[in-house]
Amino acid sequence: MSYLALQNVSIQFGGLKAVDGVSFAVEKGQIFTIIGPNGAGKTTLFNLISRLYAASSGKIVFKGEDITQVPAQQIAARGIARTFQNIELFDNASTLQNLLVGRHRHSNTRFFEDLFFLPRVRREEVEHRRAAEEVMEFLRLQRYRDSLIGGLPYGVRKVVEVGRALCVGPELLLLDEPSSGLNVDETDRMADWILEINRRLGITILMVEHDMSLVSRVSDRVVALNYGRIMAEGSAQEVQSHPDVVAAYLGA
Template sequence: MNLLEVRNISLAFGGVKALNDVSFTIRKGEIFSLIGPNGAGKTSMLNCISGLYRPTEGSISFEGADITGMKPFKRAGLGIARAFQNIELFSHLTVLDNLMLGRHTKMKTGVLAGGFYWGRAQKEEIEHRKAVERVIDFLEIEDIRNIPVGRLAYGLKKRVEVGRALAMEPKLLLLDEPMAGMNAEEKEDMARFILDIHEEMGSTVVLIEHDMGVVMDLSDSVAVLDFGKLIGKGTPQEVQENPDVIKAYLGEEQFI
């Protein structure tokens, strides 16, 4: 069953086309990787899916419903969560508060009840705190839960960023270069977390990653973008053997 369908998406900034007639589908429960050289339009594609950008053409549907014109906060409410390439955590808030923000959509208390913090509001907070503690245990960040995020090391920030998205219990998790700037050991940990997220939490994962080894090891299917165009899609094996993909990554041999 298809969880997300991207149909003929184009995105232009002035005269520059960031995406050009891109179409693909993501099946429920798979790890789907979006790869391509720098400036290929990968992050722009994620921005279209999460609602930060409104595509100039085409449509996006999630669980069969058209979400093309939907506001980002409503998409998040449907179960689309996002972790950024450049860390976008709330640096003044603690790790725990950042993760609790991920629960915002699940907390149904209104302003008045929440403001007075009694009855249902209190019970709900305890319930959601438990869910957040599960994410904290899962990502092995128990000892930093009360530290403001701004004071953390880069690798831990990346982990918290993924954790915040996980706290939303997403149906679709968008990870934009979660391993960028990490050393080999941190990459290994993150790869393990992504597999665990997929297996234990049942989330469908969309992954943008430059490390081909990671992409080939983790992905069920791969789509390749180059200059805003989709130049290949299929299993990791199929994509690896695709001549257009090889050309985009390695360039054509020049015979003079």
């Protein structure tokens, strides 16, 4: 059985079928990439998996559990973390605080414990900080630890968002256009990190990406989406040379 499986998933906004009967399966340990022209429904698909949108029909199964009806705030607890296309960080908080929010699912303290800062809160808090510090070291974010996100360059924010997702301690990481807005060097580094997250931390990655060199460098498997439907699926080369994909990109 597959690790993450989408079975005939659709969503409709008014009369528009943004995602139309999409099925694919991600295996554990893969880097799985979704490509497609703008408006193909890639981000919508992400929002469906992280349950920000409710599917009109179809099923999303993660590790054998049907998560189609799970509330969005419980998705992180299932081991799924994500980043956002246009960066959704907490702008008026520091990098460290952003990463610590990523640790939210690991905190077990109740309101009154927090209110009185009981010893258990302190113990857990130290643990959160240790974990966040590890992620910061991994992504070389230490020098931005106490800087407010609002003042950081775009490229750094992009990395912070990956860091926050890693703090969730995910088994499946959803990356929505990790290289958008990055320059060549930054994209290169991002590719290294994606590979390292996958190989060293053993995290399965599902990503949406436009940069084809990045896609072919890291992806184990690629699907191409257009008008909410799957056009092609296979290795990066196969999909890139698929006539429908070429046509969709060239607009022929």
